[in-house]
Amino acid sequence: MRKPFAFAGITALGFSSVALGAGRMIAVDSSRALYEIDITTGAKTQIGTVSANASTTAGLAYNELTGTVYLTSTGNDSVYKLDIETADAVLIGAYGDSAVVMHGLEYHNANGKLYGVSSHNNGLYDINLTTGFATLIGTSALTSFTNLGYDSTNNVMYATNSSTDSLYRMDVATGGVTLIGPLNGPSNPNGLAYNRDNGLMYLVDNSTDMLYTINLVTGAATAIGSTGTGNLLGLVYIPEIPEPAAISLLAIGVVPMLRRRK
Numbered sequence: 001m002r003k004p005f006a007f008a009g010i011t012a013l014g015f016s017s018v019a020l021g022a023g024r025m026i027a028v029d030s031s032r033a034l035y036e037i038d039i040t041t042g043a044k045t046q047i048g049t050v051s052a053n054a055s056t057t058a059g060l061a062y063n064e065l066t067g068t069v070y071l072t073s074t075g076n077d078s079v080y081k082l083d084i085e086t087a088d089a090v091l092i093g094a095y096g097d098s099a100v101v102m103h104g105l106e107y108h109n110a111n112g113k114l115y116g117v118s119s120h121n122n123g124l125y126d127i128n129l130t131t132g133f134a135t136l137i138g139t140s141a142l143t144s145f146t147n148l149g150y151d152s153t154n155n156v157m158y159a160t161n162s163s164t165d166s167l168y169r170m171d172v173a174t175g176g177v178t179l180i181g182p183l184n185g186p187s188n189p190n191g192l193a194y195n196r197d198n199g200l201m202y203l204v205d206n207s208t209d210m211l212y213t214i215n216l217v218t219g220a221a222t223a224i225g226s227t228g229t230g231n232l233l234g235l236v237y238i239p240e241i242p243e244p245a246a247i248s249l250l251a252i253g254v255v256p257m258l259r260r261r262k
Contacts, residue, residue: 023197023239026084027204028071029231032057034087037235039195039202042211042225044232048087054080059105059147060191060234061114069236070114072102079105079114079132084238093132095125100134103190103233106148108172110155115172117146117159124175138175142168149192149201151216158216160189160203167219181219186212189221191235204232 025037032050037043050057055075060082062069071082071089077100080089095102095116102125104117114127116134122142125134140146144163148170151158157170159177165187168177183189188207192214195202201214203221209229212221 023195023237024084025193025195025202026060026069026236026238027191027227027232028057028060028234030056030058030074030233031231033230034084035227035232037204037211037227039211039224042223042227044227044230047084050082050087051089053091054082054089058103058233059116060193060236061105061107061148062236062238063107063114064109064152064196064239065112069238070105070107071234072105072116074101074103077102079116079127091132092129095127095132095134097134100125102134103145104148104159105234106150106157106192108150108157109152111172113172115148115157117148119145122146124170124172136175137172140175140177142177145190147190147192149194149203151194151201152196153194153199156216158192158201158214160186160192160214162188162190165189167214167216179219180216183212183214183219183221185221185223186210190233193235193237195237197237197239202235202237204235206231206233 025039027035034048035044055073058074059072069082071080078094079092099120100118102116116125123139124137127134142161146161149158159168159170166182167180186205191204193202203212211224
């Protein structure tokens with residue numbers, strides 16, 4: 001059984017990262033169907049249905065430090081922890097404002113905060129990981145749905161917007177955005193997910209029903225393939241736990257190096 005895992009690179013020995021297997025790209029649609037996405041073709045395979053207590057499901061986020069997957073519900077204005085293996089959603093708490101419709105959701109590894117963007121005011125919110133209460137940070141001039149994607153390699157928060165079909169850089173201190181460029185293809189961009197294993201940002205679009213990668217310098221999207229008809233809203237990349245043998249091999253290689261450095 002594959003589970004989330006985050007393996008820090010051994011930078012003291014000159015390694016910036018350690019690749020120990022491919023992770024999983026997970027998506028959810030508004031009706032709680034949970035899918036695994038093939039990042040080479042875009043094809044989706046249903047792996048479960050999120051428990052009914054989550055109501056209408058939307059954005060996904062992943063905490064690499066704890067292996068926690070977060071899920072936002074636009075049906076009951078709440079945030080949940082999601083078990084990918086069982087599809088069970090465990091309530092953390094309500095956002096505290098019935099006007100909030102939180103589509104965008106992303107965890108920021110560097111500061112340990114969970115962020116969301118509500119479509120009712122395009123406000124960026126700081127979501128309490130214990131209670132679920134959402135505190136407004138600030139708003140942008142955007143309208144419609146805004147989604148978030150965090151580049152954990154370069155510590156940058158990005159956003160897409162379904163009104164402008166463009167990519168932005170999100171200021172997590174103010175909620176303001178800076179335009180990077182048009183997506184040039186997706187016409188209703190939704191879930192964003194950064195794959196730290198290959199350094200690419202992925203996007204699902206439920207108008208074209210395609211999986212894309214995004215150029216983070218220009219904003220341009222490159223189509224990978226069809227995800228099939230549906231209403232995919234949330235997207236998250238989950239690194240894979242290495243097998244015990246892989247960890248042992250890594251240790252075997254590291255120990256002699258440590259001895260040589262003494």
